[in-house]
Amino acid sequence: MQVIKIMVITLIVIAQCLLVSAQTILVDGQGPTRDAALHDAMRQAVEQAVGTLIDSQTLVQNNMVLKDEIYAKSQGYIRDYTILSEKQAGGLFTLQANVTVDSQPNSALMTKLQRLKIIDMGLRDPRIGVVIKEYYIRPIPDPAAETAVIDQLAEAGFRRIVDPNSLAQIRRSDTVKAIIHGDTQAALPMMLKDRMDYLIVGEGFAEYAGRDPGGSIISCRARVEARLIKVDTGEIIAAQGFHTGGIDVTEFTAAKKSLNNAGKAAGKYFAEKLLTYAANPEKGIQIKVIGVNDYSLVNLLSRSIKQQTGITNVFLRDFQQGAAMLDINYTGSPSVLAEQLEAMPQLPIKVIEVSNNCITISLK
Secondary structure, X not given: OHHHHHHHHHHHHHHHHHHHHEEEEEEEEEEOOHHHHXXXXXXHHHHHHHHXXXXXXXXXXXXXXXXXXXXXXXXXXXXXXXXXXXXXXXXXXXXXXXXXXXXXOOOHHHHHHHHHHXXXXXXXXXXXXXXXXXXXXXXXXXXXXXXXXHXXXXXXXXXXXXOHHHHHHHHHOOHHXXXXXXXXXXXXXXXXXXXXXXXXXXXXEEEEXXXXXXXXXXXXXXXXXXEEEEOOOOXXXXXXXXXXXXEEOOHHHHHHHHHHXXXXXXXXXXXXXXXXXXXXXXXXXXXXXXXXXXXXXXXXXXXXXXXXXXEEXXXXXXXXXXXXXXXXXXXXXXXXXXXXXXXXXXXXXXEEEEOOOXXXXXXX
């Protein structure tokens, strides 16, 4: 009897898991061909499934991403389908189908949705700049590695990538080398004016590697050395080198292909690092205090902030000339913390500015 009871419970659990891992949706599809009508039905099924898997705010914020990255690739998220009826009239195919959408935790669809949620909630839809100076004998004006990094970030779901043309001046300057060599504090103010939250910066080099025995195919090797930096603090989140090859019938194109391949590897790596960084609930936020000349007030402010919900630690980094800088370990968003600061009864705080990673306040 006990064995039968265990079996029944097990079957119930399995059934619940199956229900959670897939959704069967009744949809109608239309198109100029039967295949087009079926694809339309699949797209609608995925769209309905997405609406039940994520909240409406994320759905609205990621509307373009969902259309481009999910609905357009809907067939890859379908577990099974059954066509119930179909007809053709006036050059238009119409069909009705039961479509089963795969929504397992590790499915391609759920992976994409989880990434979008992390980007929105964990990183607060960051603005990312990419600057890779590239060389093959001489500087390359149209960088292949940089373009590949940007493509990989977009593929991962990051939408607010700074236009490379607006960073042309930085790319031509010594700023990139300064950052790579560790002088982030001197170089990053140039980036702040572009309102970047994160910066992927580095250099790429390609060189001739050889020819095949017939002499018609040329190979080149490339390496890209890059860092992922949190712009407002200069924190290096990740740094890595990438080495890849490329082949073509011309030397220059082979060099470009090798740089492109290195850029792809770099883009995937830094996209994952950003997502891993975002998955950590505790984030670093800076609080800049202006108009304060009394150290005791700064001390009181630090103690008061540490008592707020979501705060795990407070560090006084600088205090001079009427301004103080505090580093905060916090599990919430800057806007929520700003509201908490203004509501603190211990000090008359006025919030002046809130950005992705920094809050500027004054003591009224």
